[in-house]
Amino acid sequence: MLLHMSTWLVAFVFGSLILVTQGRVLWSKTPATHGFKNEEGYILKTAYPLGNGRLGIMPFGHPGSEKLVLNIDSLWSGGPFEASNYTGGNPLENKHDALSRIRSTIFESGTTSDMSDFVGNGNNYGSYRVLGNLTVSIDGIETFTGNQIFKIAVFCSHPDSACFYHVEASGGLPPISISFENQLVPQDLIRPGCDNNSVSIIGVTQTGPPEGLKYEATARVLGSSDAEATCSEAGTLRLVPAAQQTSIEFVIAAGTNYDQTKGNSEHNYTFRGTDPHAIVDKTANAVLAKDYTRILHSHMLDFASLVSKFTLSLPDSLNSSGIETAHLISGYKVDGPGDSFLEALLFDFARYLLISSSRTGSLPANLQGRWTEELKPEWRSDYHANINLQMNYWVADQTGLQAAQGPLFDYMRLNWTPRGRETANLLYNSTGWVTHNEMNIFGHSGMKSDPKWANYPVAPAWMMQHVWDYFDYTQDVTWLTEVGYPLMKGVATFWVSQLQEDAFTNDGTLVAIPCNSPEQGPTTFGCAHYQQAIHALLVNVMGAALITKDTDTLFSDKVRLALAKMDKGLHVASWGGVKEWKMPESLGFDTQNKHRHLSHLTGWYPGYSIASYLRGYTDSGIQAAINKTLIARGNGTASDADAGWAKIWRSACWARLNNTDEAYFHLRYAIDRNFAGNGLSMYKGVQPPFQIDANLGLGGAILSMLVVDLPRAYTNGSSNDVARTVVLGPAIPRSWRGGSVRGLLLRGGGSVDFSWDNEGLVTQATLRSGQAKYQMVNKKGESVGYGVH
Ligand SMILES: *[C@@H]1O[C@H](CO)[C@@H](O)[C@H](O)[C@H]1NC(C)=O
Ligand SMILES: *[C@@H]1O[C@H](CO)[C@@H](O)[C@H](O)[C@H]1NC(C)=O
Ligand SMILES: *[C@@H]1O[C@H](CO)[C@@H](O)[C@H](O)[C@H]1NC(C)=O
Ligand SMILES: *[C@@H]1O[C@H](CO)[C@@H](O)[C@H](O)[C@H]1NC(C)=O
Ligand SMILES: *[C@@H]1O[C@H](CO)[C@@H](O)[C@H](O)[C@H]1NC(C)=O
Ligand SMILES: *[C@@H]1O[C@H](CO)[C@@H](O)[C@H](O)[C@H]1NC(C)=O
Ligand SMILES: *[C@@H]1O[C@H](CO)[C@@H](O)[C@H](O)[C@H]1NC(C)=O
Ligand SMILES: *[C@@H]1O[C@H](CO)[C@@H](O)[C@H](O)[C@H]1NC(C)=O
Ligand SMILES: *[C@@H]1O[C@H](CO)[C@@H](O)[C@H](O)[C@H]1NC(C)=O
Ligand SMILES: *[C@@H]1O[C@H](CO)[C@@H](O)[C@H](O)[C@H]1NC(C)=O
Numbered sequence: 001m002l003l004h005m006s007t008w009l010v011a012f013v014f015g016s017l018i019l020v021t022q023g024r025v026l027w028s029k030t031p032a033t034h035g036f037k038n039e040e041g042y043i044l045k046t047a048y049p050l051g052n053g054r055l056g057i058m059p060f061g062h063p064g065s066e067k068l069v070l071n072i073d074s075l076w077s078g079g080p081f082e083a084s085n086y087t088g089g090n091p092l093e094n095k096h097d098a099l100s101r102i103r104s105t106i107f108e109s110g111t112t113s114d115m116s117d118f119v120g121n122g123n124n125y126g127s128y129r130v131l132g133n134l135t136v137s138i139d140g141i142e143t144f145t146g147n148q149i150f151k152i153a154v155f156c157s158h159p160d161s162a163c164f165y166h167v168e169a170s171g172g173l174p175p176i177s178i179s180f181e182n183q184l185v186p187q188d189l190i191r192p193g194c195d196n197n198s199v200s201i202i203g204v205t206q207t208g209p210p211e212g213l214k215y216e217a218t219a220r221v222l223g224s225s226d227a228e229a230t231c232s233e234a235g236t237l238r239l240v241p242a243a244q245q246t247s248i249e250f251v252i253a254a255g256t257n258y259d260q261t262k263g264n265s266e267h268n269y270t271f272r273g274t275d276p277h278a279i280v281d282k283t284a285n286a287v288l289a290k291d292y293t294r295i296l297h298s299h300m301l302d303f304a305s306l307v308s309k310f311t312l313s314l315p316d317s318l319n320s321s322g323i324e325t326a327h328l329i330s331g332y333k334v335d336g337p338g339d340s341f342l343e344a345l346l347f348d349f350a351r352y353l354l355i356s357s358s359r360t361g362s363l364p365a366n367l368q369g370r371w372t373e374e375l376k377p378e379w380r381s382d383y384h385a386n387i388n389l390q391m392n393y394w395v396a397d398q399t400g401l402q403a404a405q406g407p408l409f410d411y412m413r414l415n416w417t418p419r420g421r422e423t424a425n426l427l428y429n430s431t432g433w434v435t436h437n438e439m440n441i442f443g444h445s446g447m448k449s450d451p452k453w454a455n456y457p458v459a460p461a462w463m464m465q466h467v468w469d470y471f472d473y474t475q476d477v478t479w480l481t482e483v484g485y486p487l488m489k490g491v492a493t494f495w496v497s498q499l500q501e502d503a504f505t506n507d508g509t510l511v512a513i514p515c516n517s518p519e520q521g522p523t524t525f526g527c528a529h530y531q532q533a534i535h536a537l538l539v540n541v542m543g544a545a546l547i548t549k550d551t552d553t554l555f556s557d558k559v560r561l562a563l564a565k566m567d568k569g570l571h572v573a574s575w576g577g578v579k580e581w582k583m584p585e586s587l588g589f590d591t592q593n594k595h596r597h598l599s600h601l602t603g604w605y606p607g608y609s610i611a612s613y614l615r616g617y618t619d620s621g622i623q624a625a626i627n628k629t630l631i632a633r634g635n636g637t638a639s640d641a642d643a644g645w646a647k648i649w650r651s652a653c654w655a656r657l658n659n660t661d662e663a664y665f666h667l668r669y670a671i672d673r674n675f676a677g678n679g680l681s682m683y684k685g686v687q688p689p690f691q692i693d694a695n696l697g698l699g700g701a702i703l704s705m706l707v708v709d710l711p712r713a714y715t716n717g718s719s720n721d722v723a724r725t726v727v728l729g730p731a732i733p734r735s736w737r738g739g740s741v742r743g744l745l746l747r748g749g750g751s752v753d754f755s756w757d758n759e760g761l762v763t764q765a766t767l768r769s770g771q772a773k774y775q776m777v778n779k780k781g782e783s784v785g786y787g788v789h
Contacts, residue, residue, distance in 0.1 A: 078126015
């Protein structure tokens, strides 16, 4: 008998133990296959991803002739490693003279088509890329007969900073061969090798000068194996185990000479760290003497400590738990009844994926999280911050995944801020800092391309929502003082210097100019998306200034003034929807269109400048405008894209309108139309590329169906003591009947458990902790629980 234990089962053992009553596990009877891109077996449509934040692994192939695709977070081409004069997309001299010309053109005619002074060239932007394959061959495994049982397990451990491969065979181990390869790069750029207990690969992204980014990976036999080892010239280690040996383990460690702390002027923005050899060696050697079961145990404890912070319990009313995951997904239909088992499974998967791709010390999750098999994945698998990066983190705040958020803040602080200060100065003659839409890991903060895609200085303002929310959920004042507030203040400083008195409508308000709505429309002024993001930023930074006791009154006076005067980005078009641009409709842009982005609704969801700071959540006039906008925007399949994230975003927005049917429809639509059999979301219907935002965002959409917990402006007075209203179950479908939630975190530091009846109406809530007071209501407005101080 041959048993190929799915690698990720082990990695997820604790997840499934915690949820064991519901038996939620992704599983497959057939191993993942490898076929490039549009071929049937595209690995990202069949493989299960594993990771510990820095490292990502996808095993594929038949047991016995298996390969593990290996990724490390900082392996990128481009940047200062490939061009020592790399500037992060910044021009060599000031360009801000152009600003007044751009602004006058826009104020005269409403738009401009000339942003050429600001557009960079994207040279040496680089790309996230695969490190290589570790191939593992086990002699004769396919022809074994009798009662032999093989078990293979692979997992990536955060505590041990490494991945592990374990194989056991009840009747004694056959010979095993392992080696590293990268078939995609010129072979003179890599050096595979081996010795008597390990294989390795050393590579560099270019020979130089300058010398490219260096990387190294190793796989070493754990413990004192009795196997007889031979190392071939080509770098294959062949192990012939002793007769009595029944198991063997390898540790897989990797590193690069990238160092995010070297991305500032003190280090000439080199991002260059030390040669990775010493740290890779040390990481691997540190575990060689450890007992495998101890390593596995500490991995599971670590994983469980995060997974267990939150539980979503949904019924398995279709008896799906015993069915292979790919079958569940292929049988799942938008016009069917849904499948609460699969929906809960994908919710858990969202949290699993974030934990696996974003942990302390790693870079944040990029467009593919931590999993690519290519040298140049779509959009370079970079950081698009006009919805995608944001969506990646939607599930974190409320489900206790604060440990996964650190990389995001480190990245903004170390990677964006230093170059972003230059950009603010060079393009906008401003202090503070700014970046645009597309970011690499080398401080790219300039405007990379065509303004329609890249004229996006509002990215950091939107990202500051994550900073404020992290504080709002944790109430960690020390963190806010040391990390959060300095980030927010830098961005707010930029924006208060940029807002201009609206000389087009002359209504006395302040507007952003130039601006454009992400990926569509003209370069203009007063874009709804900008105004909403900046509004939220300024409200939040005022709160943060009070909490951290900033004495810089010059700054707070400027913010207060700007807040009072700024246009808040909510205007209604003649057809009743929210206007995306402030210019008159007669200029022809504010028509009803089905564009994938919902940029002018960011203040509704995931933001809250409209929903909370303008009290839109309970205002029937505003609700009606949101409703009309969502109806007009369609179902996320317009000719411009058929991506999962567009549907997931729609689902979350509808939930905030208490519209269960629509919220659930768009959730089902995303799963039906964009999710492959291994649970990963594809961009073009169910065709590659894989993009992780819909996977991670699905967690946020489901949370949006479960709760509305809006922030309120923090003020310097007693209003902070008024009970917070939390709406539980705004959009719980009937098929989730009788379900419950444990451990939902609330703004203000609280946490609540709740459950609902057969109609999806929340009937019971128990506040578990929290310094602040809460009033919990269900969607009918009935009180379901009171907080205690
Ligand atoms: C860097 O140098 C290259 C080659 O000399 C040149 O083509 C490129 O424009 C320079 N880039 C910057 C940002 O100066
Ligand atoms: C990994 O293995 C597959 C299947 O043999 C191959 O197509 C692919 O190019 C390999 N990837 C790398 C990075 O070598
Ligand atoms: C491997 O080689 C090293 C020297 O290169 C030697 O010290 C060690 O004993 C060898 N180990 C085995 C298992 O042969
Ligand atoms: C930075 O560049 C300057 C001038 O090119 C050089 O003098 C200095 O040593 C460099 N510093 C580092 C840390 O590379
Ligand atoms: C699920 O299984 C239970 C117990 O075997 C059975 O009573 C029920 O009818 C099944 N439900 C469906 C939808 O098949
Ligand atoms: C740039 O900013 C400085 C300081 O605020 C100001 O004195 C100068 O006039 C500005 N330059 C332009 C071209 O706007
Ligand atoms: C949304 O529009 C639909 C169709 O016009 C209408 O039936 C519904 O009441 C509206 N909902 C809100 C919240 O305005
Ligand atoms: C999505 O919208 C398109 C029209 O924009 C329509 O053809 C399609 O049927 C819709 N899909 C569903 C599942 O309703
Ligand atoms: C906040 O309130 C305290 C006490 O009432 C007062 O001393 C302080 O000046 C106020 N700060 C601001 C920024 O209004
Ligand atoms: C959704 O429910 C909440 C709580 O009852 C209510 O305040 C809000 O107005 C409702 N929204 C709509 C669109 O009905």
